[in-house]
Amino acid sequence: MAASTASRETRFPQWLGWLLPVAAIAALVALFLVFDPIGSLREVPPVEVVAVERTVLSEDQITLELRNDGPDPVTIAQVLVNEAYSSYEITDQTLGRLQTATLRVQYPWEEGLPLGFALITSTGVTVEHEIEAAALTPETDGSTIAIYALLGIYIGVIPVAIGLFWYPSLRRASKRWIGFFLAFTVGLLGFLLVDTVAEGFELAAATPAALDGLSLFALGAVGAVVGLAAFEQFLERRRHGSHSAKSGAASAISGLVLAYLIATGIGLHNLGEGLAVGASLAGGEIALGTFLILGFAIHNTTEGLAIVAPLGSEVKRPSLWHFVALGAVAGAPTILGAWAGGFAFAPAWAALAFGVAAGAIAQVVWQIVRGMSRDHGLASGLGALGLMAGLVFMYITGLLTA
Amino acid sequence: MGPIERSFARHRKSGGMDRRRFLRRLGATSALGGAAVLGGHEVLHGAGLLAHAQAQEQSGAQGGHGNNGHLGGTVGEVDNARNGFDPHEILTDFDGGEVSKDSSGRTVREYEFVTIDKEIEVAPGVFFPAWTYNGRVPGPTIRAIEGDRLRVKLVNASEHPHTIHFHGFHSASVDGIPGAGEALPGESFTYDFIAEPFGTHLYHCHSLPLVQHIHRGLYGAFIVDPKQGRPDAHEMVMVMNGFDTNFDGGNEVYALNTVAFAYSKKPIEINAGELQRAHVINVTEFDPLNSIHIHANFFNLYRTGTSLEPDEFTDTISMGQAERHMIEFTYDQPGNFIFHAHVTEFIDLGWLSAFEVV
Numbered sequence: 001m002a003a004s005t006a007s008r009e010t011r012f013p014q015w016l017g018w019l020l021p022v023a024a025i026a027a028l029v030a031l032f033l034v035f036d037p038i039g040s041l042r043e044v045p046p047v048e049v050v051a052v053e054r055t056v057l058s059e060d061q062i063t064l065e066l067r068n069d070g071p072d073p074v075t076i077a078q079v080l081v082n083e084a085y086s087s088y089e090i091t092d093q094t095l096g097r098l099q100t101a102t103l104r105v106q107y108p109w110e111e112g113l114p115l116g117f118a119l120i121t122s123t124g125v126t127v128e129h130e131i132e133a134a135a136l137t138p139e140t141d142g143s144t145i146a147i148y149a150l151l152g153i154y155i156g157v158i159p160v161a162i163g164l165f166w167y168p169s170l171r172r173a174s175k176r177w178i179g180f181f182l183a184f185t186v187g188l189l190g191f192l193l194v195d196t197v198a199e200g201f202e203l204a205a206a207t208p209a210a211l212d213g214l215s216l217f218a219l220g221a222v223g224a225v226v227g228l229a230a231f232e233q234f235l236e237r238r239r240h241g242s243h244s245a246k247s248g249a250a251s252a253i254s255g256l257v258l259a260y261l262i263a264t265g266i267g268l269h270n271l272g273e274g275l276a277v278g279a280s281l282a283g284g285e286i287a288l289g290t291f292l293i294l295g296f297a298i299h300n301t302t303e304g305l306a307i308v309a310p311l312g313s314e315v316k317r318p319s320l321w322h323f324v325a326l327g328a329v330a331g332a333p334t335i336l337g338a339w340a341g342g343f344a345f346a347p348a349w350a351a352l353a354f355g356v357a358a359g360a361i362a363q364v365v366w367q368i369v370r371g372m373s374r375d376h377g378l379a380s381g382l383g384a385l386g387l388m389a390g391l392v393f394m395y396i397t398g399l400l401t402a
Numbered sequence: 403m404g405p406i407e408r409s410f411a412r413h414r415k416s417g418g419m420d421r422r423r424f425l426r427r428l429g430a431t432s433a434l435g436g437a438a439v440l441g442g443h444e445v446l447h448g449a450g451l452l453a454h455a456q457a458q459e460q461s462g463a464q465g466g467h468g469n470n471g472h473l474g475g476t477v478g479e480v481d482n483a484r485n486g487f488d489p490h491e492i493l494t495d496f497d498g499g500e501v502s503k504d505s506s507g508r509t510v511r512e513y514e515f516v517t518i519d520k521e522i523e524v525a526p527g528v529f530f531p532a533w534t535y536n537g538r539v540p541g542p543t544i545r546a547i548e549g550d551r552l553r554v555k556l557v558n559a560s561e562h563p564h565t566i567h568f569h570g571f572h573s574a575s576v577d578g579i580p581g582a583g584e585a586l587p588g589e590s591f592t593y594d595f596i597a598e599p600f601g602t603h604l605y606h607c608h609s610l611p612l613v614q615h616i617h618r619g620l621y622g623a624f625i626v627d628p629k630q631g632r633p634d635a636h637e638m639v640m641v642m643n644g645f646d647t648n649f650d651g652g653n654e655v656y657a658l659n660t661v662a663f664a665y666s667k668k669p670i671e672i673n674a675g676e677l678q679r680a681h682v683i684n685v686t687e688f689d690p691l692n693s694i695h696i697h698a699n700f701f702n703l704y705r706t707g708t709s710l711e712p713d714e715f716t717d718t719i720s721m722g723q724a725e726r727h728m729i730e731f732t733y734d735q736p737g738n739f740i741f742h743a744h745v746t747e748f749i750d751l752g753w754l755s756a757f758e759v760v
Contacts, residue, residue, distance in 0.1 A: 077527030078476050080654070084750030085476045085525070085662070093527075120528050120654060124647025 046072035048121050050095070051208040052129040053346055056137040057109060064103045064117065064129065068095035069208035075122040081107045082116050098210055109134045138281075140343050148278060148338040155277065155296035156270045156334025161327045163304015170312035178312040179376025180386040185262065185306035186368055186378065187390020191398075192269050193361045199272065200354035206347040213351040220355020221362070224268070228363040232261060256318055258310040258367055263329040265364035266303045268357035270330065274337020275353060279345040295400030302393060303330060310368065475663040475754065478526030482661075485522050487538035489657075489664040493638045496545040496625070499552070509550045511597075515541065517560040517585075517607075517620065524645045524655045525662040525752065532619035533560060533607070539660045540641040540685070541622030544605070546597040548629050555592045558585040564615065565591075567608035568624055569724065571598050579608045600628040602681040602707030602728045604641075617646060617687035619660075625681055628710060635679035635730065636672060642684045642692045642721075642743070642753065652688055655752050656743065662752025666740065669758035674736050681707065682719075683726035692748065693720040694729070696741040696757075701731035718744050733759040 031037075049070030056063040062081070068074050074095050079088040092101040109115055115131040138144040170181060200217045207213025235257045277296070307326050311318060340349075369378065377383050482488040499511030515535045522532045522539060535541030546552060558564050563586050567578030572595035576583050585591040607620035623639045643660060644653035655662045672678055686692045695718040702712035703719055707728035719727060733739060736759045743753040 075527065077478075078525050080751075083747055085752065087475075087477050118654070120525070120647060122527050122529055124528055124530055124645075124649075124654065126648045126650075126654060 046070075046074075046123065048072060048074045048123065048125045048127075049209070050074055050076075050119065050121075050127040052117070052127070053100070053208070055129075055131060057131075057134055058137065058139075060106055060108050062105050062107055062109060062115070062117075064105075065100060066095065066103055066119075067100045067208050068097055069210050071097060071210075073097070076101070076103065076119050077122045078120040079103065079105055080116075080118040080120065080126075081105055083118075098208075111135060138342060144342070145339065148281075148342045149335050151277065151281075151293070152274050152332075152335030152338040154293050155300060156274060157327065157331035159297045159300035160266070160270075160304045160307070160331035163301045163306075164308055164323050164327055166305045167308040167311060167323070170308055171317070173312055175313065176376055176382055178309070179372065179380065180382045181305065181309040181312065182368055182372055182376075183378050183383040183386030184390040184393075185309045186365055187387040187392075188302055188306050188394050189262070189265065189361050189365045189368070189390075190387075191391050191394035192266070193358060193365065195398075196269055196272060196354055196358040196361060199276065200351060200358055203347050203351040203354055207351050208348065211348045213348060216348060216352040217355035217358070220352045220357075221359035224356045224359025225363045228261060228264065228360055232257060232367065235260070255310040255312075255314040256322065258364075258371060259307055259322075259326055260329065261364045261367055262310070263307045263326045265357070265360040266307065266330040267333040268353075268360045270300070270303075271333035271337040272350070272354045272357045274334035274339075275341040275345070275350055276337075278338035278341025278343075279350075281342060295397070298400060299394070299397040300331075302390075302397065306390075310371065475666060476525045476752070479667070480523045480526050480661050480664070485538075485661075486520075487660075489659040489661045490668065490670070492538065492540065492543075492659045493640070493670065494636075495543060496637070496639070497542045498545050504551060509547065511544075511546050511550055511552050513542070513544065513552070513554045514557060515554060515566060516557045517564045519560045519562075522619070522660070524647065524657065524660060528647055528655065530619075530645050530647055530655075533562070533564070533615070534619050535566075535622060539619035539621075540639075540643065541605070541620070543623040543625060543639045545625045545627070547627045548598050548600040550597045551594070552597050553592055553594050555590055556583075556585050557590045558587050561587055562615075563587065563609045564620060565608045566593055566605050568593065568595070568605045569603040570624065570626065571596065577608075578605075580610060584609055597626045599708055600626045602683065602704075602726045604683050604685065604724060604726060606685065606724075613687060616685065617644075621685045623681055623683055625707075630710075632679070632710070633677060635677040638670070638678070638680045640680050640682045640694070642682065642686055642694070644686045644688065644748075646688060653686070653751070656686070656692075656748040657752045658755050663754055665755035669738060669756035671758050671760060672733065674733055674759050677730060677732050679728060679730050681726065681728055682721070684721040684723055686723060689745070689748075691720050691722060691745060692753075693718060693744045694741060695744040696731060697739045699731050699733060699739065701729040704728040704730070720744075733757065736760055 047070045049068070051067045051069040052064050053067050054065040056065075066076075075093055076090055076095070079086050086105045086107055088103055088105045090101055090103045092099065095101050103119070107115075112133050112135070115134050117129040117131075119127040119129075121127065138148075170178065173181070200221075201214070204213030204217050207216065236254070273296070304327070307330055308323075337353075372378065372383070378387055497513070499513045502510045502512070504510050516537075518534050518537050520532055520534050520537055521529045522534070524530045532539055544552070544554070554566060554568075556564065556566050563580070563584050565578040565580070565584045567583075572593070574582060576593045576595055578584075578593060583591050583593060603624040603626060605622055605624045607615040609615045621641070621643075623641060625639070640658045641660075643657055645655040645657075645660075646652060647654040657663075658665060682694050684692045700715055700717045703714040703716055704711075705713045705727055707726070712730070719729070721727065738756055738758050740754065740756040742749045742755060745753075
């Protein structure tokens with residue numbers, strides 16, 4: 001038997017075995033393209049779907065970024081702005097599947113009033129799009145970039161940094177209270193996880209159907225879980241040498257590594273938060289009120305506490321630059337998010353980013369729970385209280401930004 | 403977080419509607435339609451000459467004044483040749499039919515109307531799956547003198563049952579409704595009646611569902627002149643219509659004689675000092691009212707065209723569906739004068755026209 005198998009292998013090289021199915025599917029594709037066997041089934045009306053991915057309002061001019069989101073080509077024939085035919089320019093009159101085009105109309109739009117668009121295709125179908133309150137789209141110049149950066153610093157960097165100052169108190173706290181704050185962190189992250197998943201689903205729904213936002217979200221989430229797990233292994237191996245790597249999976253990770261993981265998860269969440277706020281601002285959806293900024297600031301200060309919570313039980317105080325780095329990892333992405341949201345927002349990318357954030361937070365929650373001692377874990381009285389306190393605190397401070 | 407939901411609500415709205423399109427069957431019957439308009443048709447009142455002259459003009463030409471850049475409007479030009487009709491020709495295209503006398507000496511006018519399903523361009527690049535009489539929207543303008551006998555043969559070369567229902571006097575058997583003069587696909591029916599009373603009238607399909615059969619393009623002008631005639635004038639037919647291109651129960655395009663902005667992009671040339679007589683007919687579906695207002699002038703209004711004396715002297719008149727009036731006016735000074743619906747939203751959606759007085 002063994003001899004005959006070996007001889008078969010020599011007659012039939014292994015690489016050919018891998019390639020044969022590939023060649024077969026290629027042949028099938030070619031046959032379909034050439035002979036079109038289901039042609040008679042396709043005599044149905046064209047499905048015309050166009051997504052407006054982005055609008056840019058400048059003085060007396062409106063620019064719409066379009067994407068053909070349907071299976072068939074679409075030809076834009078006329079453009080109605082507020083129920084009136086308007087002259088327009090478009091980079092491509094006919095959009096193939098997933099193709100994008102830029103459409104410009106001259107229109108004396110007014111600040112704060114709604115704008116309605118209807119693009120009429122060659123078959124008379126209308127693609128409708130609405131801007132709830134027209135506002136000048138910020139230009140990508142130095143001052144606007146600075147304003148968005150400042151926004152990120154206010155709602156992301158400063159609050160997280162302030163939260164880090166709970167570290168000295170945490171160090172003096174008893175094991176029971178550190179358990180409480182770790183449970184508090186789990187509650188807080190749990191809240192952010194639900195929030196991030198909900199927003200990710202929203203974005204997935206807003207993503208052009210052909211790009212499948214839900215898959216992008218899932219891809220980001222799974223990628224983040226797997227990636228962070230590998231990252232954590234890498235950090236542990238560096239810390240303890242290769243001998244402990246084998247048992248590393250079973251034992252709890254160090255407080256500092258956990259702090260970095262939490263900071264990473266929170267940072268990815270804040271990237272999404274910055275993205276959402278930046279996009280809303282640029283789209284004229286929200287006004288940049290003092291109350292809104294303060295709301296975010298208070299909401300996010302707790303995130304600093306969450307980062308330092310696992311450091312409370314560490315014997316050795318980490319050096320100061322670790323705190324700077326932790327603050328930067330958690331807070332600075334808000335600035336990047338605000339820029340991306342304000343100047344180059346696309347729901348598809350945002351769905352992917354929110355997926356990454358959700359996966360990261362889930363991974364971090366798992367790490368914290370795994371590392372908590374049995375006596376002072378979530379099931380202990382103070383632990384359960386901490387978990388609930390984290391959730392309730394985030395809910396209440398979240399009301400400030402609603 | 404609240405803002406994000408508001409932020410993305412707009413993205414959700416922006417998806418196009420994947421509407422079920424109506425099947426379009428093109429061209430199969432155009433040969434029949436062509437035959438119907440051949441032959442010795444009499445053209446009354448000399449209007450045909452002017453129509454002929456205008457047909458000579460380049461359909462897509464844009465004079466310096468004709469370009470309506472400052473008036474807004476659609477982008478591009480409608481291909482009249484592809485449509486098979488030109489709004490500028492329809493304006494003055496009066497069809498007296500094939501004329502003969504019967505044994506009693508009465509004038510008989512014979513017509514053949516062929517219903518054809520046809521895609522027409524109602525605004526540049528926007529195609530509408532129309533149902534037509536003889537391949538045009540509005541259908542041919544029937545013109546007769548009070549007391550003439552009309553014999554209108556309907557040949558149904560389309561996919562649906564159709565009729566011609568005339569506004570005027572006739573017997574129940576030729577009323578042009580389901581059960582009394584409806585022609586099934588591939589069949590025909592002849593409506594035989596006396597043209598009366600004199601006035602500006604209309605005809606339309608009365609098959610069911612009625613909204614579809616009218617709105618898709620099966621209507622036209624039916625003008626009956628009084629026996630004693632009227633003063634010489636430059637006469638025009640203006641059918642106020644609209645098109646619901648996305649079939650959502652509201653019009654995306656409004657027009658005079660089908661093509662949005664046809665007469666503002668290329669104004670109607672008329673002579674200063676010459677009496678103008680317009681037969682204005684409202685067939686607009688979905689909107690309760692349409693109207694006409696002429697700039698820098700007033701007109702004599704003959705309601706339904708059924709009297710020899712004007713009813714009113716005004717510059718604006720509103721009409722419900724199937725209401726129609728005859729209006730007379732004269733421009734003394736040369737220049738461009740716009741006229742339009744004074745249902746203002748219709749202006750922005752195509753019902754804006756202009757006279758170029760020379």
